Amino acid sequence: xxxxxxxxxxxxxxxxxxxxxxxxxxxxxxxxxxxxxxxxxxxxxxxxxxxxxxxxxxxxxxxxxxxxxxxxxxxxxxxxxxxxxxxxxxxxxxxxxxxxxxxxxxxxxxxxxxxxxxxxxxxxxxxxxxxxxxxxxxxxxxxxxxxxxxxxxxxxxxxxxxxxxxxxxxxxxxxxxxxxxxxxxxxxxxxxxxxxxxxxxxxxxxxxxxxxxxxxxxxxxxxxxxxxxxxxxxxxxxxxxxxxxxxxxxxxxxxxxxxxxxxxxxxxxxxxxxxxxxxxxxxxxxxxxxxxx
Amino acid sequence: xxxxxxxxxxxxxxxxxxxxxxxxxxxxxxxxxxxxxxxxxxxxxxxxxxxxxxxxxxxxxxxxxxxxxxxxxxxxxxxxxxxxxxxxxxxxxxxxxxxxxxxxxxxxxxxxxxxxxxxxxxxxxxxxxxxxxxxxxxxxxxxxxxxxxxxxxxxxxxxxxxxxxxxxxxxxxxxxxxxxxxxxxxxxxxxxxxxxxxxxxxxxxxxxxxxxxxxxxxxxxxxxxxxxxxxxxxxxxxxxxxxxxxxxxxxxxxxxxxxxxxxxxxxxxxxxxxxxxxxxxxxxxxxxxxxxxxxxxxxxxxxxxxxxxxxxxxxxxxxxxxxxxxxxxxxxxxxxxxxxxxxxxxxxxxxxxxxxxxxxxxxxxxxxxxxxxxxxxxxxxxxxxxxxxxxxxxxxxxxxxxxxxxxxxxxxxxxxxxxxxxxxxxxxxxxxxxxxxxxxxxxxxxxxxxxxxxxxxxxxxxxxxxxxxxxxxxxxxxxxxxxxxxxxxxxxxxxxxxxxxxxxxxxxxxxxxxxxxxxxxxxxxxxxxxxxxxxxxxxxxxxxxxxxxxxxxxxxxxx
Numbered sequence: 001x002x003x004x005x006x007x008x009x010x011x012x013x014x015x016x017x018x019x020x021x022x023x024x025x026x027x028x029x030x031x032x033x034x035x036x037x038x039x040x041x042x043x044x045x046x047x048x049x050x051x052x053x054x055x056x057x058x059x060x061x062x063x064x065x066x067x068x069x070x071x072x073x074x075x076x077x078x079x080x081x082x083x084x085x086x087x088x089x090x091x092x093x094x095x096x097x098x099x100x101x102x103x104x105x106x107x108x109x110x111x112x113x114x115x116x117x118x119x120x121x122x123x124x125x126x127x128x129x130x131x132x133x134x135x136x137x138x139x140x141x142x143x144x145x146x147x148x149x150x151x152x153x154x155x156x157x158x159x160x161x162x163x164x165x166x167x168x169x170x171x172x173x174x175x176x177x178x179x180x181x182x183x184x185x186x187x188x189x190x191x192x193x194x195x196x197x198x199x200x201x202x203x204x205x206x207x208x209x210x211x212x213x214x215x216x217x218x219x220x221x222x223x224x225x226x227x228x229x230x231x232x233x234x235x236x237x238x239x240x241x242x243x244x245x246x247x248x249x250x251x252x253x254x255x256x257x258x259x260x261x262x263x264x265x266x267x268x269x270x271x272x273x274x275x276x277x278x279x280x281x282x283x284x285x286x287x288x289x290x291x292x293x
Numbered sequence: 294x295x296x297x298x299x300x301x302x303x304x305x306x307x308x309x310x311x312x313x314x315x316x317x318x319x320x321x322x323x324x325x326x327x328x329x330x331x332x333x334x335x336x337x338x339x340x341x342x343x344x345x346x347x348x349x350x351x352x353x354x355x356x357x358x359x360x361x362x363x364x365x366x367x368x369x370x371x372x373x374x375x376x377x378x379x380x381x382x383x384x385x386x387x388x389x390x391x392x393x394x395x396x397x398x399x400x401x402x403x404x405x406x407x408x409x410x411x412x413x414x415x416x417x418x419x420x421x422x423x424x425x426x427x428x429x430x431x432x433x434x435x436x437x438x439x440x441x442x443x444x445x446x447x448x449x450x451x452x453x454x455x456x457x458x459x460x461x462x463x464x465x466x467x468x469x470x471x472x473x474x475x476x477x478x479x480x481x482x483x484x485x486x487x488x489x490x491x492x493x494x495x496x497x498x499x500x501x502x503x504x505x506x507x508x509x510x511x512x513x514x515x516x517x518x519x520x521x522x523x524x525x526x527x528x529x530x531x532x533x534x535x536x537x538x539x540x541x542x543x544x545x546x547x548x549x550x551x552x553x554x555x556x557x558x559x560x561x562x563x564x565x566x567x568x569x570x571x572x573x574x575x576x577x578x579x580x581x582x583x584x585x586x587x588x589x590x591x592x593x594x595x596x597x598x599x600x601x602x603x604x605x606x607x608x609x610x611x612x613x614x615x616x617x618x619x620x621x622x623x624x625x626x627x628x629x630x631x632x633x634x635x636x637x638x639x640x641x642x643x644x645x646x647x648x649x650x651x652x653x654x655x656x657x658x659x660x661x662x663x664x665x666x667x668x669x670x671x672x673x674x675x676x677x678x679x680x681x682x683x684x685x686x687x688x689x690x691x692x693x694x695x696x697x698x699x700x701x702x703x704x705x706x707x708x709x710x711x712x713x714x715x716x717x718x719x720x721x722x723x724x725x726x727x728x729x730x731x732x733x734x735x736x737x738x739x740x741x742x743x744x745x746x747x748x749x750x751x752x753x754x755x756x757x758x759x760x761x762x763x764x765x766x767x768x769x770x771x772x773x774x775x776x777x778x779x780x781x782x783x784x785x786x787x788x789x790x791x792x793x794x795x796x797x798x799x800x801x802x803x804x805x806x807x808x809x810x811x812x813x814x815x816x817x818x819x820x821x822x823x824x825x826x827x828x829x830x831x832x833x834x835x836x837x838x839x840x841x842x843x844x845x846x847x848x849x850x851x852x
Contacts, residue, residue, distance in 0.1 A: 038711025041718060044349055048742040048750050049427035055749045057425045091341045100492045159530050162537070243525045245493020258711050
């Protein structure tokens with residue numbers, strides 16, 4: 001089974017790449033936070049009630065993270081035993097914070113992705129089927145408009161109109177998905193055998209599932225992987241502005257507070273999710289191509 | 294109860310509804326008796342702790358206020374201490390010892406009885422040096438241990454190693470813990486207790502069934518059934534939710550929101566007048582600061598600082614930036630602090646001409662509209678403030694315009710808060726800073742770490758090994774003198790002099806005292822916002838709601 005071997009080798013390559021990238025990403029994040037202005041200080045130091053010893057104790061807590069190599073080494077060592085450290089700004093174990101907030105973000109991103117793909121594919125398919133210039137222009141204008149609106153503005157609008165944050169995520173993601181999907185589908189529909197099939201009067205559904213999906217499917221899967229990263233990125237402003245207590249809001253607060261343990265772990269988590277999504281799409285795409293061959 | 298719930302769980306949905314309707318009706322009838330619904334408002338950050346002794350952030354302070362039982366409480370309206378768990382107390386003449394007579398027959402929320410042992414336990418925990426508690430640090434006036442002596446189950450004396458100025462007032466912040474309850478800090482003596490906590494989302498407080506207070510008619514307090522505190526860092530969302538009727542109170546309202554709300558619903562907004570908070574700027578007077586020597590000389594000149602102060606139009610700042618909801622600041626103490634404000638001090642009169650004359654007398658001169666020092670250096674400096682604070686950004690811009698009139702060029706720089714604090718406390722790489730000071734206490738000792746020259750928070754020149762100027766030495770002496778006596782009159786005299794020196798020397802250029810603005814929904818009864826925190830719910834025990842509202846969380850935004 002040479003195909004299986006190739007796929008297994010490909011999975012192994014992805015796993016190595018994921019581990020290396022996650023470790024490097026975590027280290028880079030920790031280094032950037034460490035070098036950021038204001039890393040050494042804590043707002044609490046300005047509390048006039050605190051005496052010199054208490055202010056010193058606050059400073060000491062930050063000093064322990066001064067050597068970034070030592071910090072990262074010991075963080076990884078602790079992480080290997082399931083201890084992700086303690087958030088400086090919230091004073092709670094990072095693992096607990098992530099456990100408490102991840103479900104909301106997963107739900108938000110999941111629903112947002114489903115909605116965005118549903119809208120994007122509906123628009124892309126209808127554009128590919130209809131092939132009417134006016135309709136194509138209309139969808140381009142709509143998606144272009146949403147592409148131009150910053151994620152924060154869409155988040156604020158969702159607050160203002162009291163609509164779920166997942167809708168804001170969907171509106172951020174769908175124009176990006178639409179662009180790729182429309183081009184891929186248009187290209188697939190213009191292939192000679194599909195043009196012939198349409199000319200012979202085959203049903204659109206049959207053409208879609210028997211001829212178009214096999215051609216555009218692997219590339220659409222790659223887009224799906226990318227869309228996960230876009231949705232996760234969009235969750236940060238959406239959660240921060242909508243007041244949703246997810247991982248995105250946590251990332252925002254951690255960045256403002258220069259919370260090194262929390263930010264490092266969040267970066268690792270986001271990197272991991274992104275890479276898993278992309279690698280998963282890549283592997284599945286390869287499997288589909290293998291089946292086709 | 295578990296059986297009942299189990300049986301209910303086994304029924305059909307229709308069956309449950311049939312039973313639920315009369316139960317809800319009965320509940321509503323009962324609530325109309327004195328179960329007064331759920332109050333909702335926002336915490337602006339996640340509470341860091343529920344342990345009242347470790348409290349340092351605003352959200353935790355709010356929860357401590359609502360749940361903690363204290364020996365005495367300062368009435369936020371009259372600014373007078375009133376007995377709570379302590380029926381009476383007596384401070385010794387030397388200010389080192391306080392003796393409490395406690396109320397009897399009181400229990401914690403879990404039913405554990407309250408006694409002097411709990412007070413002794415709380416003080417012991419609070420004064421543990423390893424705790425680094427801001428509340429505990431306020432009691433640390435000198436080296437040595439704090440001793441507690443339980444005279445009887447309802448009488449206790451606490452002796453401190455040195456006099457603690459305003460000793461009794463400090464107990465307003467000390468929530469008593471139970472020495473014996475298995476629930477530890479979750480067993481409380483205040484009107485409410487923490488019932489549920491959804492991290493990042495809400496804290497639900499329920500009425501403490503064992504709360505000891507009753508109203509004049511003998512009804513048990515508090516009136517409210519519960520309080521839902523929504524964690525909402527975004528002020529815009531908080532205002533939006535208030536407008537939608539999803540929350541009932543907003544504290545420390547921005548003047549812009551205040552005016553917008555006042556335009557449509559004037560009955561909802563309250564301006565209680567100048568608060569204790571001040572906005573101020575100061576120059577960097579740190580000897581080792583990485584600044585040119587000639588700039589350090591300007592900033593260390595009292596004449597220069599006074600002239601800058603005189604050239605700033607505070608009335609314009611109040612009128613334009615705060616839309617009239619602020620008052621020109623006089624000095625370190627706001628006029629809102631009835632006892633400690635030095636009434637002899639008057640607000641700086643805006644006079645650019647007088648400022649220019651004073652600068653010329655100090656060796657500066659105008660050349661082609663540019664102010665230059667005696668060595669020909671143009672007077673240019675930057676003011677740093679925290680980015681995202683639109684009021685401070687506008688104030689800095691207006692100060693820039695004011696100083697332009699006397700030939701001084703000001704650059705306004707905004708930095709995020711951690712970067713600003715780093716420059717202020719570690720690198721000293723700044724020329725002038727514009728920030729605010731939030732005062733929560735009335736006593737001068739609250740500002741001790743600002744005025745003592747050796748202190749970390751002596752912001753214009755922190756941690757001086759010995760006072761670098763005669764006036765700082767004098768302030769050190771006066772602050773220590775007022776802290777070492779229990780004689781209120783003597784303390785007032787000393788602190789009045791501190792205020793006078795501060796105004797003469799202008800290490801801080803006090804700009805405005807912001808008004809205490811708040812919003813209260815019309816459904817809330819008994820609210821009477823004041824200038825002191827917590828403005829709107831200081832009398833939370835007697836607050837009630839006119840009508841019941843949907844159950845917890847129904848109106849919160851869905852993900």
